[in-house]
Amino acid sequence: MKPSFKVVLFINILIASAIIIFVNRIAIQIFLPLQIKQELKTELINYIGECGKFLPDREDFLICIQASEKISLIKGFTGRYVICLEKNTLKQNDACGYSLSPSVKWDGIQSAAEKEIQYAEIKIDKTQWIAGNFYGSTHERAVVLLSLDDMSLEISRMLRAYRDRNTIYVLPVIFLLILLMTWHVFNVAMRPIRQIDKSITTLDLKTFEIKTALVAPYREFLNIVNSFEGLRLRLIQSFEKARRFTADASHELRTPLTILRGNAEALIKDLPNGSNEQIRVQMVISEIDRLVTITQKLLWLSRADANKLHPVFQKINLSDLMGQWVLDAQSFNPNLKLTSEIQPKIMWMCDPDLIHQLIGNLYDNAVKYNVAKGWIHFRLKQNDNGFHFSIENPSSPLPANFEKQAFDRFYRADDAHSRSIDGLGLGLSLCQEIANVHEAQLRVKVSDDGIVTFTLSDSLPPPKDDEIITF
Secondary structure (H helix, E strand, O other): OOOOHHHHHHHHHHHHHHHHHHHHHHHHHHHHHHHHHHHHHHHHHHHHHHHHHHOOOHHHHHHHHHHOOOOOOOHHHHHHOEEEEHHHHHHOOHHHHHHOOOOOOOEEEEOOOOOEEEEEEEEEOOEEEEEEEEEOOOOOEEEEEEEHHHHHHHHHHHHHHHHHHHHHHHHHHHHHHHHHHHHHHHHHHHHHHHHHHHHHOOEOOOOOOEOOOOOOOOHHHHHHHHHHHHHHHHHHHHHHHHHHHHHHHHHHHHHHHHHHHHHHHHHHHHOOOOOHHHHHHHHHHHHHHHHHHHHHHHHHHHHHHOOOOOOOOEEEEHHHHHHHHHHHHHHHOOOOEEEEEEOOOOEEEEOHHHHHHHHHHHHHHHHHOOOOOOEEEEEEEEEOOEEEEEEEEEOOOOOOOHHHHOOOOOOOOOHHHOOOOOOOOOHHHHHHHHHHHOOOEEEEEEOOOOEEEEEEEEOOOOOOHHHOOOO
16 A cells, blocks of 8 residues: 555654754753853843942842843842952952952953943853952942853753743644644645646547646656656657558558459359368468458557547437347357347447447357357346446356456457467457447456356436437
């Protein structure tokens, strides 16, 4: 069973989405600390520029930060600020001592309040600190410190916790979006394929003419369309040459075969009755008749291939036609038991000559492949869906592929095209072509007990009594 393109596309989009989400999580783990560091640096400088006037008073400085209208990552972490005073170095930690030392290189950075704040990044005992140096209203030096490692880790953990808690709500939305994306991508991808398929389905398998022009919707499809068009044109040329050869050969052979037959018939009259020479000439006449039949059927088939088998339709009484056929067949084959079930007054719009040829070929096939003291049963019935005409006969064991290949040209059910059963392998193929030009269906069925049934079916309206015409 072939997999569905929609399912394959959905699985691939799902996998791609999962990879994108996974890579995004990895990228966040790598870049989030850097972004947090930059954000903390900016906020530290802005808060010092806005609230530095309260320094060195720690409480007023923190109250000013809390009262600020700015949205901030670190408002909730104001207790983490370490404020170092230059005149009180003995009671402060090592970070304060180092930040107040002359060895620290400060960079001047403009705050949002357009004040220049001195900024530095300090590393003490594997702990990263960010520091802002400021002189308050009393001109007393104060250094504001913030532990970058602790803050970055805390904020990252908080953001990831929010993300993980919301994942359960986001996943169904993501799944729905993937479904919608699959549907959209599938339609976009299939649109040019459907356009090409719509054109290809209008291809006539006999003439290889295409009703709807095949155009590449995008340049990526140019190679496919050009290859198909090139193949189609080559097939048209090849089949046209084959049909022309068959038709020309059939026409050219008919005249010399007719002359040969006429001379053979004249010669047979000059030979003694029952002589070996007369028997041999009679065999030549039989083979000439066989060649004439072959050329006639090949001519019909070449016309069918070229869509030149134009039927002349007229309404006939198919029931009367079949009834007369059964009566004639009984007189020609007394060794076979012929039976029939023919529903009367079944009318059909068809070409009488072609239908005569079709029924004759089916009947000849039933006679040739019958068993000793066998039988042939004709059945003609009509229902609401149309009429069904069938010919049934018992047969010797047939090849397993008979049902599939019965209508192939030159196919013979007897082994290796032996001459034990007379035939050309063209009759059933011609029957199929005749059925096709009448838009009817011709099928064959072989039952387990060796009964072969050929059935011709066609749809037609219910007959009216005043429309019945006897053929």
